[in-house]
Amino acid sequence: MRSLIALLLLVLTLCPAPSLRAAVPTAEPATTELTWMSVRLGGRKIGHLQIEHRLENNTVMTTQTLSIMLNRNGKSIPFTNVSRTVETTTGEALSFSARTSMSAIDSTVNGERQPDGRYKVTTTVGGASHETIMEWPQGAMLTEGQRLTMLAASSHTGQHYQLLMFDPSGLQVVPVQMDVLGDEHVDLPGGTETLNHQRQILQQAHGNQIMDLWLDKRGQARKGTLSMIGRQLDMLACDETCAMAPVQDLDMFRAAMVESPRPLTPNLRESFLRYRVHIKGNATQPLIDTDEQHVFNIGNGEWFVDIGGPRSGGQPPPVEEDKLPNAWLQSDAPAVRNLAAQAVGDASNDRQRMRRLRIFVSRYITQHGLDIGYASALEVVSNRQGDCTEYAVLLAAMARAQGIPARVVTGMVYADRYANTSRVFLPHAWVQAWVEGRWQSYDSALRRFDSTHIALDSGDGDPWHFFNATDLFSAMRIEEVFPYWEQSVPGPAPPPGATSGGGR
Template identity: 40%
Template structure:
C-alpha cells in the first residue's frame, strides 16, 4: 500500500514555489496543508541570499493514515542558484517513517553529478542537465519579466530534484478574486497551472498576491482536494487531523471473484469517476487493454503471452539506488534461495517463495524501504516484498521491473470484495515478461497493472493519476 505515490504527488506540488517581486535577503513563508478540509501538515519556504548566490529551501511535513496506520512524511528540497538564476546545485531529502533518502546534485555545464543515499548505501552517477530547465530563482526572475496581466500565458521547464527530471509547467494568468485565508479575506490573482508530469498530468490552481507570493493552492489527490493555505507559523504547525488516503483508493468489485477465474483469466470493464479525465492503463504480456468510448476493457490472463511489452533494456538488469542487486548481501541471499533451480522461471518462483517467508514482520508502518534495507530489517508490506524480489532477480542476471497497480482481496479494512493498491514484480522469462507476487500467494488475474518502473518511488506517477478515479462496472471470466 504505497505511501511513496503520495510523496510523488506532493513533490509535484513543490513545482509551485513562492515568488516575490521585491525579494529581501531573507524571506520565509508558511502554509497549512489540508486534505478535504482536514489538516495533515505544513509547508515552509525559505529564500536566502548568501555570498552572491540564492538558496531556496522548501520543507513539506505531513502525516497520513493507511488503513489506520499513521505514516509521517517529511521532504526537504534545497536549491542553490546564482543571482541571475543560473542553476548551481541541489539537495533533496525525504523521510518516510524514519527511513531517509538523500539525493545531492551539482550542475556542471550540461551535466549533473549526482550522489544518492538510500538506506545508508551511496551511489554516484552523472546525468544530463535538461536544456532550458530552471530552478526556483530562475523561475522567479522569468515570472517577473512576464508579469501577471489577465490573459497572459506561458510555459516553463521546472527541474524537480527529487525525480531528477524537468517538468513542463503551463500557466494562465486569470483575474483578481476574493479568497478566504486563515488570516482573513484577500483579493488575489488566480493562476491556473498544468504540470506535464510523466504519466500523470496535474492541474492546479494558485492564487498569488501583488508580490507574486502564492497564498493558496488547490490540486487533486486520489480523487480528493489537497489545499495549501498561507498563514503564520503557529497556524501551519497546529495539530494535524486524521486523514486515511487508502480508503479512497480502494476499488469495489461488483461481486466476489471465483478462485478458478483468478487462476485462469478475467475481463474488467472500467470507467473514470471523473469524466473529464481519460483513463490510461498499460498493455503488458498478461494485460490487454481495449477502449470503448470513455470506458476501457482490461483482459488479464494468469499466464503471459509474448508481445505485450518491449524487450528489456540494460537498465532492467542493472543495480540502482533502490534495487542494490550488486550488494554482496543481496547476491548471497539470491544464491541461497535458488539452490537447485535450473531455469530462470524456477529461480524466480523460488525467490518469490523465499521472500514471502523471509519478510516475517508484515506491516503497513514502513514508508518505503529499499531492497537492502528490507534484507536487513525483514519487515514491510507489498512494496518491500517487491523491491527485494526485483533486486534478487537482477543479481542473478534476470531483468526485472517493479509494477504498481491494484490487487483483489476478499476483505480489507472492513471492506469486502475490493481491489487494494499493490506492488509486485515482472521478470523477463524467455521471450516475455512474467509477473511474480511475493506479498500475496503469487500472481493471478486479480492483478490490474497501472504502471511499472525501476523501484524509484518518484517514477510511479501513473498510479497516482489513476487511483481514486476508477469505477469497476463489470467483471467476467474469460474463456
C-alpha cells in the first residue's frame, strides 16, 4: 500500500521553501534561486528535493520537486511530486498546483484565485477532471507565507505559535503547533552552519507527528527530520552533485510489517479475536471503532482490539458524501456505472449486490502487482491491474454507482508467509459498505474478510487518508492474540455473536 507516500508528500508541504527577500521593487528583473536537498531514510539515500524560487513583478513562485525511488518487496517504483505556489511578496495566495506521479499513474490539482476571491480548483485523476469552487481557508498559508511567519518567529526563542499550512496536493489545511528552540550549530554535507531550530507538532488521534526544521537567516529550511515507520527521515541541504547521487535500495514495505505473536489458523481467523497491542507514543485513539472492531484503552499504552461479533452502532451511519463520486471514486463515470450494472445483474437487495460486486472485482483485476501507483477507480477499469488499494477503490466506486454508501479502509491483515517472512501483519486496504443497517466489510483482494483485518482508518478513497495510519505500522506491537474461548487476559466480555468473524 502507499501510506508511506502520503507521509513523504506531507513532508514536502511542511518544508518551507527558500526566498530571496520579503519584497523588491517591481522594476527589478526577475531572479531565480535553486536549492538542492538530499532525502535519506534510515541513513540510506532514497531521493532528492529541488526547490526553485522565482521572484518577479512582486510575486513569488516556488516550485518544489520531490523525486524518490520506493522499493516494495524487490519492486522499484519511481515517485515524483511537483508542487508550485504563486504568492505576493507579503504571502497572499494567488494560485497553487501539484502533480503526483508514480509508475504510469498521474494525478494533478490546479487552483486559481478568481476575481471574487474564491478559487477554482481542477483535479484530474486518470484522465478524468473534476472542477470545484472553494473559499480560501481563513488564516491558511502557502510556502512564502509560511517562510515569512517562521522568519519573524526565529528571533523569539521559547515562543509557541500555530501555522495553518495549506497543502495543494491534498487540498487540506494542516494545523501545526510551532516551537522556537533557538540557534544551533548543525552539521550538513557542505559543512557546519548556525541555524534556527523550530519544531512542528501535528496533533492527531494516532499520536503526535513531529518534524524538526533548521532555518537560515532568511527563513530557508536547510535541514528537516522526522520519524517514519520507525526510521529517521532526513532532508539535508547540499550541492546538486550530492543531491543527485545514486539512490540506495530500502524496502519500505518490509519495514511496515508487524509481527504476530502466534500463527493464526483458518479456524481462528473465522472466530472472534481479541488483540492486546502496545502502541508507542501518546495516541488518544490509535485505531478506529467500526461495526466489526471495538477498541478499549487498558492503560500504559496498551489496548484491546476486539474483531468479530459484528453489530450496528460501532460507528456513525453514512452521510451523503459516502454515496457521491469524487476524484478517486468516479462512481458517476459511464464506464464504472456500466461495469457495476453488469456485475450486479438481477440482484434484488444490497446484500446480494455487494456480494456480486466483490466477486466481480476479485476476478476483474487480472494483473496483481506492487509496482502500480495509487490508481483511481476509472484507471483500474481501464488497465485491470493493481494491488489491494486498486481492488478497494474499484469496489467502493462500483458500490456507490449502485447507490450503496461505501468507504475505503486502511489497515493491516495477517499473512502466514510473505516475502520470506512468517506470521506477519501487512499494510492492507478493503471496503466498508452500508448494508442492512450497519457497515459491513468486503475484501476483493483476498476474496474474504475475517478477524485478522485490523482497521486503522477509513475514508473516501483519497490516498491522503493513508497518511493517518502511517506511523502506526512502526509504533504498534501485537503482544497477544486469542479467541473468545481463551481467557489468558482479563477484560470486557466478548460481544454477542462472537463465535463468528463475519467473513465475506
